[in-house]
Amino acid sequence: MTTANGQAVTGDTMAAVVRQWQAVHPDIDTGPMEIIGRINRSAALLQQAEDAPLRRAGLTRPEFDLLGALRRTGHELTPGELARETFSSGAAVTKRIKSLAERGLVERRGDTRDRRMAHIRLTDAGRDLVDAILPAQLSYERDILAGLDPAGQARLSALLRTFLTRLEGALGGPRP
Numbered sequence: 001m002t003t004a005n006g007q008a009v010t011g012d013t014m015a016a017v018v019r020q021w022q023a024v025h026p027d028i029d030t031g032p033m034e035i036i037g038r039i040n041r042s043a044a045l046l047q048q049a050e051d052a053p054l055r056r057a058g059l060t061r062p063e064f065d066l067l068g069a070l071r072r073t074g075h076e077l078t079p080g081e082l083a084r085e086t087f088s089s090g091a092a093v094t095k096r097i098k099s100l101a102e103r104g105l106v107e108r109r110g111d112t113r114d115r116r117m118a119h120i121r122l123t124d125a126g127r128d129l130v131d132a133i134l135p136a137q138l139s140y141e142r143d144i145l146a147g148l149d150p151a152g153q154a155r156l157s158a159l160l161r162t163f164l165t166r167l168e169g170a171l172g173g174p175r176p
Contacts, residue, residue, distance in 0.1 A: 014038050046144070053136045057129060058103075062088060064133065066096050067105060067122065071130040076109070076119040105129060 014037045018030045047061060054064050069085035070077060077085065083093045097120055100106040105126035111117035122130070145153055 012038065013041055046141075050137055050140060053133055053140075057133055059129075059133075062086065062092065063096050063100060064130075066093065066100065067126055067130050068134075070106065070120065070122045071127060076121040079118060079120065082120060100126070 014034060017037060018034055021028065021030050021033065051061050054061060059067070065086045066082055066088075069082055073085070079090060079093050079097060082088070082097070083090050086093065088096075097106060097108060097118075101108055104123055106120050107123055109119045109121065111119060148156065
């Protein structure tokens with residue numbers, strides 16, 4: 001069997017889904033489903049596998065994302081900035097900050113001009129934890145991508161960059 005794009009449907013979970021939809025609606029182009037479904041499935045599988053080192057460190061993926069945002073920017077961020085950086089709600093960020101502060105991974109500093117404002121920074125322990133986990137995650141990602149030669153990785157990166165840029169624009173603009 002072939003897809004609407006003329007490619008053979010074999011191998012992954014989405015191939016079975018596409019076959020099922022084509023059996024029910026042979027006149028419908030499943031091309032978009034084949035791409036978006038594979039992106040979603042890949043993201044879910046990558047996140048599941050990557051969460052193992054985080055669990056060993058006692059972190060959730062959203063907590064690590066928050067710590068990572070503080071580490072990679074290299075400076076304090078407000079809860080609102082952290083929400084934007086991590087694509088999270090303000091309430092979720094507040095809850096994560098509280099949990100991470102209780103564990104000594106972040107510190108909260110009040111604003112001298114506006115008592116309602118807070119500034120969050122990594123502690124030394126938080127920075128050390130992020131720095132210890134990051135190499136293992138990158139190694140895992142390298143192993144996953146090893147099935148693609150460097151040219152294939154570059155093509156995939158370029159396609160995903162184009163796709164993400166368009167998607168971010170459609171949903172309200174690129175991140176700051």
